[in-house]
Amino acid sequence: MQDFPNISIPLGDGADFIVSFLQNNLEPFFDFIAWLTSSTITAFDDFLNFLPWWLILILVFLIGLYFQNWKSGLLFSTFIFLVGSFGFWEELMITVAIVITAVVICIMIGIPVGIFMALNKPFSVFMRPILDAMQTMPSFIYLIPAIFFFSLGNVPAVFATIIYAVPPVIRLTELAIRNVDKEVVESAESFGSSRKQILFKVQLPQAIPTIMAGINQTTMMALAMVVIASMVGAGGLGEQVLIAINRLDIALGFEAGISIVFLAIIIDRVTAGIGDRFQRDKGDH
Amino acid sequence: MSVKMKINNVSKIFGPKPKSAIPLVEQGKSKDDILAETGNTVGVYDANLEIEEGELFVIMGLSGSGKSTLIRCLNLLNKPTKGAIEVDGEDVVKFKGEKLKQYRQKKIAMVFQHFGLFSHRTVLGNVEYGLEIRGVPTEERRKVARENLESVGLKGWEDKYPDELSGGMQQRVGLARALANDPDILLMDEPFSALDPLIRREMQLELLDLQERLQKTIIFITHDINEAFKIGDRVAVMKDGKVVQTGTPESILEEPANDYISEFIKDIDRSKIIQAENVMMKPNAVVSLKDGLNVAVREMEANGLSSVFVTDRSRKLQGIVTIDDAIKGIKEKKSLEDVMVKQIETVSREAYLEEIIPKAVDTKYPIAVVNEEQRLEGIILRVHVLSSLIAENG
Numbered sequence A: 001m002q003d004f005p006n007i008s009i010p011l012g013d014g015a016d017f018i019v020s021f022l023q024n025n026l027e028p029f030f031d032f033i034a035w036l037t038s039s040t041i042t043a044f045d046d047f048l049n050f051l052p053w054w055l056i057l058i059l060v061f062l063i064g065l066y067f068q069n070w071k072s073g074l075l076f077s078t079f080i081f082l083v084g085s086f087g088f089w090e091e092l093m094i095t096v097a098i099v100i101t102a103v104v105i106c107i108m109i110g111i112p113v114g115i116f117m118a119l120n121k122p123f124s125v126f127m128r129p130i131l132d133a134m135q136t137m138p139s140f141i142y143l144i145p146a147i148f149f150f151s152l153g154n155v156p157a158v159f160a161t162i163i164y165a166v167p168p169v170i171r172l173t174e175l176a177i178r179n180v181d182k183e184v185v186e187s188a189e190s191f192g193s194s195r196k197q198i199l200f201k202v203q204l205p206q207a208i209p210t211i212m213a214g215i216n217q218t219t220m221m222a223l224a225m226v227v228i229a230s231m232v233g234a235g236g237l238g239e240q241v242l243i244a245i246n247r248l249d250i251a252l253g254f255e256a257g258i259s260i261v262f263l264a265i266i267i268d269r270v271t272a273g274i275g276d277r278f279q280r281d282k283g284d285h
Numbered sequence B: 001m002s003v004k005m006k007i008n009n010v011s012k013i014f015g016p017k018p019k020s021a022i023p024l025v026e027q028g029k030s031k032d033d034i035l036a037e038t039g040n041t042v043g044v045y046d047a048n049l050e051i052e053e054g055e056l057f058v059i060m061g062l063s064g065s066g067k068s069t070l071i072r073c074l075n076l077l078n079k080p081t082k083g084a085i086e087v088d089g090e091d092v093v094k095f096k097g098e099k100l101k102q103y104r105q106k107k108i109a110m111v112f113q114h115f116g117l118f119s120h121r122t123v124l125g126n127v128e129y130g131l132e133i134r135g136v137p138t139e140e141r142r143k144v145a146r147e148n149l150e151s152v153g154l155k156g157w158e159d160k161y162p163d164e165l166s167g168g169m170q171q172r173v174g175l176a177r178a179l180a181n182d183p184d185i186l187l188m189d190e191p192f193s194a195l196d197p198l199i200r201r202e203m204q205l206e207l208l209d210l211q212e213r214l215q216k217t218i219i220f221i222t223h224d225i226n227e228a229f230k231i232g233d234r235v236a237v238m239k240d241g242k243v244v245q246t247g248t249p250e251s252i253l254e255e256p257a258n259d260y261i262s263e264f265i266k267d268i269d270r271s272k273i274i275q276a277e278n279v280m281m282k283p284n285a286v287v288s289l290k291d292g293l294n295v296a297v298r299e300m301e302a303n304g305l306s307s308v309f310v311t312d313r314s315r316k317l318q319g320i321v322t323i324d325d326a327i328k329g330i331k332e333k334k335s336l337e338d339v340m341v342k343q344i345e346t347v348s349r350e351a352y353l354e355e356i357i358p359k360a361v362d363t364k365y366p367i368a369v370v371n372e373e374q375r376l377e378g379i380i381l382r383v384h385v386l387s388s389l390i391a392e393n394g
C-alpha cells in the first residue's frame, strides 16, 4: 500500500481568496444588494401581514379556483388555515416573502440569461458546466459565501437560494427558445422581421409554456432552499424546523414539516396552473 | 412579358468550407465524393433560370435534389455560396441589413410546407404579421388581413387559432399571410404536400384561380410531377442539385432531356396534363347556317370529311351535319337547320383529357372546342384523344 503523496494544490485557498477579495473591495456593492433585497422582503412581508388572515384565506381560495377548480381552492385555504392553527402564521408569511423575492430575482436573471444562451452558442457552451456545478453542489455550500457577503439573516438566504434555484429557469428558457419550430422562426424571418421582432413576437411567446415549467421548478427549489437557509438565520418555517431539530421536539418538527409540505403543494399547483393557463389561452377551447 | 427574376450560376454548398467544394464540383465529382473528401454537402450547383413576370414557375425533383435549398436562396434564408440573383435588375444576394429587410417585406413572401404558422396568434394575427412588423397601423392592417382571408375563403375564422383549423385551412392562412404583404413574388415550398389528395386538388385549382386574378410571379416547388405539369406554366427539373431541364410541361413531355426525366415522366397520368388545346385541330372546314346544304356537301367533299360543324353568322356553334344527312336532306328539300344535329359535345380549351374521354366515348361525332361565347375554336377527333394518351417516348 502506498499513501497518496503529500501534494496539495490550494484550490480551496483560491476560492477563499476570491471571496475575501470581493468582500473587501466590493463592499458598497454588496451593501446595496443587501439593502435592496431586505427591503423587498420586508415590503412583501409587511404587505402580507397587513392583509387580515381571513382575506388571505379567501385570496388563496380564489387563486385555487382560478388556476384549478373550487375543490383545489378549498383544499389550499384549508392548508393555510391549518398552518395558522399550528401557530406559524407569521413564519409562513416570512417564508412566502423570501420565496417570492428569490423567485422574482431568479426570473429577472434567468430569463435573459436563458435567452442569451439560446441565441449565442459559445455563451451556452460556457454556461452549461457552470449550471451543472450550481445544481450538483450540495445546496448548503452556498451558505458559506452568502454569510461572507451578507452576514446573517434573510439576505444571505435569498442569495444562496437564487444560486441554487436559478438553473432550471435558465435551462428551460434556453431549451424553450431553441425548440421553437424552425419553420416558424424562418417564416418570421422571411417576412423581414428584425432579430428583436423575431424574439419578442415569435420565439418568446412560443416558449412561454416551457419557461413556465422552468419557473415552477425554480420555485419548488427556492422553497426547499429557504428551509435550509434558516441555518444562516433566515426566519420562517425553516427556523422552526431547525429549532425542533435542536430540541429534538417531534411535535414541533412534525407541524413545521407538514406546513412546508402544504406550502409546497400550493406553490407547485399554482405555478403549474399558470403554465396550463398559457397553453390553454393559445387554443383548444 | 419581362423577366422578373434571373438566377445566374447560383450554387449553395453546406459545410465547414463551402467555397473549397466549388472546384471539385467543376471537376465533375459526385455529391457523395465531395462529402467524403471535404465534409461539404452540395445543395445546389450552378442553377440558371429566368422567371418571367406573372408566370407560375414550378421546380420539380426528387427528395434531396436541392429544391428547397434553391428556393430558400431566393429570399436569402440561404445565402448562396456563389452566383447572383437579379430581381428587377438588382442583385439581391448582396442585400444586407435594412435593404434585405425591405426586400423581404415588400417584394417576396413565402408559403411553407408545414405552414409555419404562429400557434400563439389567431388566424387574423397570423395574416397581419407581415404588415405589423412593417409598422402599418392596426386598423389598416386588420382590414387588409380580413380582405385576404376572405379571398382564400376563410371569412369568419379570424379569431380562431391555427390548431383549431384543418390542414387545408391552415395552408390557406399561410397563403393569405403571404399575400397580405402584396409581394411581387410568391415562393411556395411544397405547400400542398402535407394535405390529403382531395384537398390538394382543390387547393391547386384555387391557386390557379388566384394566379389569374392577382398575376403574381409564383415559384412553386413540388416532388409530384402530376402537380407540376398541372399548374406550371413552365417547369424546371432538378437532380442532385442541378437543374437538368427547363420548359413548358408539353415540351418536357415531348422531349425529355435525358433518361432521368423520361423515368420521371413515365408514371405521369397524361390524361390529367394534356388539355383540349394540345390535341385539337384547327377547324378548317366550317359552314354557316345561311350557306345551306349544298355548300356543306361541297365543303365535306373538298376536305374529305364525313361531317362538318355549323355556325351562325357570328360564328357561334349551332350543330353538326353529316354527309349522309346532308345528301338525304337535299333530296327531301329540307334546310340545313332541319337536318343538323344540335346535341353535340363541347369542351373548353382548358379541359383536361380526363374529362374529354367520357365525352368521346358517348358521341359518334368529333368534339367541338368552344370559348365562353360558344364560338368554335377547334375540333378534337376521337382517335386523337386515344393516341395522345399513349406516350411518344419509351
Ligand SMILES: Nc1ncnc2c1ncn2[C@@H]1O[C@H](COP(=O)(O)OP(=O)(O)OP(=O)(O)O)[C@@H](O)[C@H]1O
Residues within 6 Å of the ligand: B014, B015, B041, B042, B043, B044, B061, B062, B063, B064, B065, B066, B067, B068, B069, B070, B223
Ligand atoms: N442546412 C443544411 N445543412 C447541410 N446540408 C443541407 C442543409 N439543407 C439541405 N442540405 C442538403 O442539401 C441537399 C438538398 O436538400 P433540399 O432540402 O434542398 O432537398 P429538397 O429537394 O428540398 O428535398 P425534399 O423534397 O426532401 O424537401 C440534401 O443533400 C440536404 O441534405
Ligand SMILES: [Mg+2]
Residues within 6 Å of the ligand: B067, B068, B069, B189, B190
Ligand atoms: Mg424540400
